[in-house]
Amino acid sequence: MKKFFVALSVIIVLVIISSCSSSIDTVNLPPEERLAVALKLYENEDYLDAIKEFEAILLQFPASGINDDAIYYLGMSRFNRGEYILGAYEFSRLIKSIPTSEFLTKSQFMLAECYYKLSPNFALDQRYSKKAIQEYQAFIDFFPLDEKVSEAESKISELNKKLAKKEFETGRIYEKMEYTAAALFYYDNVMQIYHDTEFAPLAHYNKINILLSKKRLDDALESSRLFIQNYPNDSRAGDVRKIISNLEKEFSSR
Numbered sequence: 001m002k003k004f005f006v007a008l009s010v011i012i013v014l015v016i017i018s019s020c021s022s023s024i025d026t027v028n029l030p031p032e033e034r035l036a037v038a039l040k041l042y043e044n045e046d047y048l049d050a051i052k053e054f055e056a057i058l059l060q061f062p063a064s065g066i067n068d069d070a071i072y073y074l075g076m077s078r079f080n081r082g083e084y085i086l087g088a089y090e091f092s093r094l095i096k097s098i099p100t101s102e103f104l105t106k107s108q109f110m111l112a113e114c115y116y117k118l119s120p121n122f123a124l125d126q127r128y129s130k131k132a133i134q135e136y137q138a139f140i141d142f143f144p145l146d147e148k149v150s151e152a153e154s155k156i157s158e159l160n161k162k163l164a165k166k167e168f169e170t171g172r173i174y175e176k177m178e179y180t181a182a183a184l185f186y187y188d189n190v191m192q193i194y195h196d197t198e199f200a201p202l203a204h205y206n207k208i209n210i211l212l213s214k215k216r217l218d219d220a221l222e223s224s225r226l227f228i229q230n231y232p233n234d235s236r237a238g239d240v241r242k243i244i245s246n247l248e249k250e251f252s253s254r
Contacts, residue, residue, distance in 0.1 A: 026053060031061040035069055047077040068094055068101035075107065079114060088114035105143050109152065112136040116155055122165045129159045164194035168203050180210060201231045208243065221247045 026034045038053035054074035058067060075090030091111040094101060101107070112135035118128035136152040136159075143149070171186030183206075190203035204227050211220035224244045228237060 026056070031057060031064045031066050034060075035066050038070070039073065042073050042077060045080070047081050051077045051081075068098045068103050071098070072101075072103040072107060075110060079110060079117075082117075084114040084117045105139075105146055108135065108139045108142065109146075109148050112139055112152065112155075116159070119159060119162065122162045123169070126163055126166055129162055133159050160194055161197050161199070164190050164197040164199040167194065168199040171203060171206065175206065175210065180214060183210060195230075201227070201234045201236065204231070205236045205240070208240065212243070217247055217250070221251070 026037050029037070034053065034057055038050050038057065041047075041050035041053060051074060054070045054077065057064070057070045058074075061067070064070075071090055071094040075087045075094070078084075078087035078090060088111055091107040091114065094103060094107045095111065098104075112132050115128045115132035115135055119126070119132055120128070133156050136156050139146070139152050140149050140156075167186050167190045171183045171190065174180075174183035174186060187203040187207045187210075190197075190199050191207070194200055204223070208220055208223050208227065211217075211223060221244065224240050224247070227234075227240045228244070231237060
């Protein structure tokens with residue numbers, strides 16, 4: 001019913017706007033009509049003026065039944081202007097303050113989208129990547145039947161790959177610096193946390209070679225067998241099988 005009155009107000013206000021100058025004094029308009037003006041500005045991609053109107057609505061009508069509309073489209077205006085941190089704040093505010101809103105599902109997805117947009121190159125700080133994963137997962141958990149679940153899952157996979165690459169490259173840097181313990185630590189992180197990414201077998205293979213170089217043959221054999229168990233069809237599996245064969249021969253000849 002609320003949406004019916006909002007839609008009716010949109011029609012009324014559009015008639016007023018079309019018959020007047022390009023600007024309209026919205027100060028004395030009732031909340032539904034003022035929202036209609038703000039939504040028209042939003043639809044016309046006049047996001048800066050739309051933001052001013054949405055913010056004014058929230059200040060002027062703090063107990064209005066259209067506050068969730070104003071907060072959601074305020075967040076969308078921020079998002080469309082590339083103001084992702086401010087957009088995330090608005091979507092989070094709606095989720096926390098109006099949990100019964102019809103915009104709840106969209107707000108949860110858009111909250112994740114804001115952090116996704118803030119996710120930087122893999123070499124940089126990945127805090128926003130992690131927050132995006134967290135919010136996409138919350139979206140999937142709370143709204144498992146929504147049509148955007150598959151998109152959320154795809155973006156989680158993409159972000160996990162980025163996190164895995166950062167851990168893997170950090171391990172490689174430490175390996176080149178001959179900081180063995182640190183390199184193994186990061187490779188183990190990739191193998192355990194990001195086991196379903198392409199970087200897991202790479203990290204595992206590098207770990208095997210580190211163990212061999214340090215003459216930790218028992219550990220190298222165990223790790224090699226685990227590699228074949230987990231990645232039997234990997235392009236490096238043939239090399240690992242040779243390592244296993246050589247180590248087993250060495251142990252049997254002792």
